[in-house]
Amino acid sequence: MKIQRCKGMRDMSPVDMAMFHRLEGICRDCFIKWGYREVRTPTIEYLHLFTSAGTLTPTMLGKVYSFLDWDGWSGERVVLRPDGTIPVARLYTETMSGQGLARLFYAANMFTFEIGDKNRERWQCGAELIGAGSAIADVELMALSMEIANKLGLKDVELRLSHAGILKALLAKLKLNPEERQKILDSILDGDTTILAKASRSIPGLSDLLSIKGQSPGFLRENRAALCRALPEIKPSLDDFLDTTAVLESLDIKFDTNIASGAGFEYYTGVIFQLFMGKEKIGGGGRYDALIPSMGGGDVPASGFAIYLDRLIKLAKIKLPPPAEKILVKGSNAIVVFKIASALRNSGFIAEIDLDGKSADWTLEVKNDGTLSLTNKAKSRRTEVRSVPEVIRFLEVQRAA
Numbered sequence: 001m002k003i004q005r006c007k008g009m010r011d012m013s014p015v016d017m018a019m020f021h022r023l024e025g026i027c028r029d030c031f032i033k034w035g036y037r038e039v040r041t042p043t044i045e046y047l048h049l050f051t052s053a054g055t056l057t058p059t060m061l062g063k064v065y066s067f068l069d070w071d072g073w074s075g076e077r078v079v080l081r082p083d084g085t086i087p088v089a090r091l092y093t094e095t096m097s098g099q100g101l102a103r104l105f106y107a108a109n110m111f112t113f114e115i116g117d118k119n120r121e122r123w124q125c126g127a128e129l130i131g132a133g134s135a136i137a138d139v140e141l142m143a144l145s146m147e148i149a150n151k152l153g154l155k156d157v158e159l160r161l162s163h164a165g166i167l168k169a170l171l172a173k174l175k176l177n178p179e180e181r182q183k184i185l186d187s188i189l190d191g192d193t194t195i196l197a198k199a200s201r202s203i204p205g206l207s208d209l210l211s212i213k214g215q216s217p218g219f220l221r222e223n224r225a226a227l228c229r230a231l232p233e234i235k236p237s238l239d240d241f242l243d244t245t246a247v248l249e250s251l252d253i254k255f256d257t258n259i260a261s262g263a264g265f266e267y268y269t270g271v272i273f274q275l276f277m278g279k280e281k282i283g284g285g286g287r288y289d290a291l292i293p294s295m296g297g298g299d300v301p302a303s304g305f306a307i308y309l310d311r312l313i314k315l316a317k318i319k320l321p322p323p324a325e326k327i328l329v330k331g332s333n334a335i336v337v338f339k340i341a342s343a344l345r346n347s348g349f350i351a352e353i354d355l356d357g358k359s360a361d362w363t364l365e366v367k368n369d370g371t372l373s374l375t376n377k378a379k380s381r382r383t384e385v386r387s388v389p390e391v392i393r394f395l396e397v398q399r400a401a
Helices: 014-033 086-097 136-149 164-173 178-189 192-197 206-210 217-222 223-231 232-250 334-346 387-399
Strands: 044-046 064-069 072-080 103-109 121-130 157-163 256-258 271-277 280-287 303-307 326-333 352-353 363-366 372-376 382-387
Touching: 014 103, 014 136, 044 086, 064 326, 072 217, 086 103, 086 121, 086 303, 121 136, 136 232, 136 271, 136 280, 157 164, 157 217, 157 232, 157 303, 178 192, 206 326, 217 303, 232 271, 326 334, 334 352, 334 363, 334 387, 382 387
Parallel strands: 157 256, 326 352, 326 363
Antiparallel strands: 044 072, 064 072, 103 121, 121 303, 157 271, 271 280, 280 303, 363 372, 372 382
């Protein structure tokens, strides 16, 4: 019986892994140059981390992989992490609280159950900016995400903006019962705004606000007074949104506005941004000022974003460097062969011991009389050498040529 991989999981070939590490390396390099420091959180977290503060939508909670972690006669339900931000917020609250501004980043896998063969394991690189609550902090993350997209060779990446505070103010205006409000909120956060649009038709001004798409902060500025009169609760969020777009415009960072788009997690409180290539979402993030306070970490503002590595393996336009040349060491004396291969590796070369008789870029044959013969496959040229140091010097010259 042939054993197959689990549904929704994927294997990565050597070529895939080379691309994956290249993508991850570019993200890591950008993060470090912007002053972010790397952290790592456990793959398994307690379920209540994601439920105590209402941080995930019911739809998302219904997709987590959870099981009982036994501890003697008692046990607690744990999950494979479905999200990267919440564990980093826990790490900050648990070990870094009170240390001031923190720029943190991570590379990790997330798990959510999906129907059929859709991806159930997702890899992403993310950055969290904790302790700063200004529009400039939000724009820093957007600029960083766009720089990464540029370094990855991605073309025509769209930056789309919305605001969780505006969405929640609109929901409050609709005066829905708790069940209706939760249904609409869940649909928005899962990327579907149809229900909200239908519910808003009866309220003057709301349908116009929800229909705003494209680079339209000018419309919001011109109609700010009217919108605030119709919906006073919207003023702080609207002003925050306009402050952020003003910084983006001053930096000549192009963006699209779609107030009704709130796809993401429930912990967002401010600006939400998403990165798209065509219809493919390749990253996104936003402000989540209530998350760390909900964990007992004090009144600490924060925002963050993630780049979806698994989606970019096929989209990124990066040329991988040619594979390093390999040296195949062959001979009848195993002790000598292993020693020579080790000496080559210590000098920075890739050295394989001959096991199947196949050739490589270079073949170093150890003859029975102890002499060495070095053959270049591409040039079909053989060179006799007297010692391993001479082999290394010869190869270093060839590598530098």
